[in-house]
Amino acid sequence: MRVTIAAIARHAGVSRATVDRVLNQRGDVSADTERVVLLSARALGFGHRLEVVPTRLLRICVLMQAPANPYYRLLADGFTAANRHFAPARVASYASHIDVDEPASIARKLDRVAAEYDALVIVAPACPEVQDRVREIADRMPVVAIATGLDRDTPHRYVGPDNYRAGRLAGELMGRMMGPRTGVLVVGGLASFMGHLQRRAGFRDVLAESYAQVSVAGVIESGDQGNAAAAAIMRALRDDPAIGGIYNITQGNLEIVNRAIAIRVGARPIIVCHDLTPVTEQLLRQGRVDVVLDQDPVLEARRAVEIVLHHYGRSEGDAPAGEIPIRPVFREGL
Incomplete structure (x- = not known):
């Protein structure tokens, strides 16, 4: 017909x-x-x-931290690549950088999104000021949260790893590699990032279930500041010889590794961290970290754009899946 x-x-x-x-x-x-x-x-x-080339440009606002962090640099590269790849669909992403310690500033930026853009992609803390604005925006346009989700009352699609399962995988690997060592330091990142809390929970749970001889000796609230985390780790390693592992949930890997090796010359702790970047790849090749759990930020950016295109009817088939698999990377796998 x-x-x-x-x-x-x-x-x-x-x-x-x-x-x-x-x-x-x-x-x-x-x-x-x-x-x-x-x-x-x-x-x-x-x-x-349908071979329609849309005439109207879809504008996507991407709110994320500045690309000084290697993860965000790769995410920015992913959106640049997505802009090129999806140019025929008339869509473009525009990054606006935020300070995660200033929720009021994030809220002000969000106030401008509805008037200027067609979709929002966000990597931000799940604090009340931010989520209130995002709920208002979600009534008008699609919202995609990358890497760390928002609460269930905030309508959004999530793109990224299952952070609880990522934490469990980190705990499983740590438990297997610890040998006779018993204490692990967890570098906690930002408590306002749901993904960081979920990783912590998964890590603790799998140690309690399967590796009772290994326990969390302390959680360092780094605030995503690598130097602050490294200084706290140096003190903890000096004071507690039972600490034999470090699980870094967030950034600052180079600073943390340098301090850990300086304190434990010849017997460095087992180190598990996240995000395969040029920095962590070099640390793996040098044998200074044991495993990196990678979530592919370039793919995350592409998937977020695909979700926006599907929302606006500019792609066929089912809605793209949001979950990005976590890939453990060892030195011999590079």
Whole structure:
């Protein structure tokens, strides 16, 4: 049965002229209206004939920390690559950098998103000021949280690893490698990041379940500051000879490793950390860390853009999956 413009218009609840403008790329249609038309066309079986090049540019606001952190540098590279790859779909991501210690500043940036963008991608703390604004934005556009989620009352799609399972994997690897050593330091990152808390919980749980001889000797609240974490680790290693492992949930790996090796010359702790970056790859090759749990930030960026495109009817098939597998990387796997 032939699908007509009139049938698509009835299904979408718009005029035939609007359908014509979308399908024939005449422009002057909002992103939401275009979305309804494209989804209706595909629902009616017109999708296999859709070769529409949208005329309206979809603008995605990406709120994340500045790329001084190697993880965020790779994430920024991922969005740059996604902009090139998805250019025919007329979509572009624009990064705006935030200070995670200043939720009021993040909230002010979020106030501008609804007026200037068509989608929000965010890597931010789940504090009340931020989540209140995100809930308001989610009524108007798709919201994607990367790497660390928001609470269940905040509508959003999550892209990233299952952080609880990532913490369990870190605990499993740590437990197997510790040998007779018994104490582990956990570098906790930011308590306002749900993903960091979930990693902590998973790590503790698997040690309690399967490696009772190994315990968490302390949690260092680093505030995502590598130098502060390294100084605290140096004191802990000096004061407690039973500490034989370090699990770094967040950034600052180079500073932490340098201090740990300086204190424990010839008998460094087992070190498990996250995110395969140029820094952690070098540390692996040098044998200064034991395993890196990688979540592929370039893929995370691409998946976030795919979710936005699917929301606006600019891609076919089912909605892309949000979970990104965690990959343990050892030196011999490089």
